[in-house]
Amino acid sequence: EESLQxxxxxxxLPHTPTLHQVGPLRAYYSLTGPNxxxxxxxxxAYEEKKDLATQLGVVKWVPDIPMALSxxxxxxxxxxxxxxxxNLKRYPDTFLDGEVVEATEKIHGSAFCATLSAxxxxxxxxxxxxxRHMSLLDDGKNSYWNAFHAHHLDAVLHSILDxxxxxxxxxYGEVYGAGIQDLxxxxxxxxxxxxxxxxxxxxxAAGNARYLERHELHVACEGRCAIVPxxxxxxxxxxxxxxxxxxxxxxxxxxxxxxxxxxxRPVPERPSTVLGTRAIAKLVGAGYxxxxxxxxxx
Numbered sequence: 001e002e003s004l005q006x007x008x009x010x011x012x013l014p015h016t017p018t019l020h021q022v023g024p025l026r027a028y029y030s031l032t033g034p035n036x037x038x039x040x041x042x043x044x045a046y047e048e049k050k051d052l053a054t055q056l057g058v059v060k061w062v063p064d065i066p067m068a069l070s071x072x073x074x075x076x077x078x079x080x081x082x083x084x085x086x087n088l089k090r091y092p093d094t095f096l097d098g099e100v101v102e103a104t105e106k107i108h109g110s111a112f113c114a115t116l117s118a119x120x121x122x123x124x125x126x127x128x129x130x131x132r133h134m135s136l137l138d139d140g141k142n143s144y145w146n147a148f149h150a151h152h153l154d155a156v157l158h159s160i161l162d163x164x165x166x167x168x169x170x171x172y173g174e175v176y177g178a179g180i181q182d183l184x185x186x187x188x189x190x191x192x193x194x195x196x197x198x199x200x201x202x203x204x205a206a207g208n209a210r211y212l213e214r215h216e217l218h219v220a221c222e223g224r225c226a227i228v229p230x231x232x233x234x235x236x237x238x239x240x241x242x243x244x245x246x247x248x249x250x251x252x253x254x255x256x257x258x259x260x261x262x263x264x265r266p267v268p269e270r271p272s273t274v275l276g277t278r279a280i281a282k283l284v285g286a287g288y289x290x291x292x293x294x295x296x297x298x
Contacts, residue, residue: 088241153224177194197225200216228251
């Protein structure tokens with residue numbers, strides 16, 4: 001119980017937790033309390049931020065990917081992969097009280113990664129493929145490529161390359177709509193997938209990489225493509241942001257369904273000694289986690 005409270009789980013779970021092989025858990029948060037470890041051992045592992053997945057044989061359940069999100073892949077040695085964003089409930093010391101942050105709505109679609117080099121090499125991939133340094137081929141059916149063409153994202157990438165005299169530029173965003181995930185943001189299958197950018201990265205001639213500041217991303221995308229909605233900008237307040245992770249989505253303007261949550265960044269960007277990467281974290285809403293019929297295609 002103490003371990004669950006430490007992770008920010010406040011919904012009542014069944015007593016006598018056991019370890020089972022299971023599919024996706026939607027009725028409850030996808031957390032278990034295995035009998036193989038004592039409460040003291042779990043508490044110690046939590047304090048040390050020790051990953052017990054291998055020891056307990058816990059693996060992530062990954063569903064089959066819809067055809068629209070798959071396709072033929074090729075090696076992409078020059079791709080700039082998108083990172084994994086940690087949950088703020090697991091790393092509550094990521095931000096300082098009162099630190100200026102910006103919180104954007106976390107959109108439930110599929111992460112889009114595009115990298116363009118100064119030599120004209122273009123790679124398009126999902127988050128998972130980008131982390132494996134693979135790129136999708138344009139077969140006319142793939143949702144990532146369809147979004148790239150429909151939303152003129154080549155113009156955004158060229159603008160970033162030119163503005164920063166970069167050797168490579170990457171644009172990251174969310175492809176969403178019918179046929180992508182269960183949350184569709186009001187879009188139908190007759191429409192091309194929606195797209196909104198949430199980050200960009202540049203690499204200079206010396207090979208140094210950095211993410212664009214929020215105002216730089218807005219300038220790069222202005223008049224070219226949409227950006228994820230900003231829901232809060234101001235001093236960091238965990239309680240306030242936790243409450244803002246709940247509620248209806250704002251992307252469509254019609255509050256079609258629950259929002260997924262928030263992604264929080266400091267202003268300006270800075271590294272995090274807590275995470276060992278840049279300072280960025282997510283807060284996922286309970287309404288999203290407990291919805292029925294949810295999908296998690298990557």
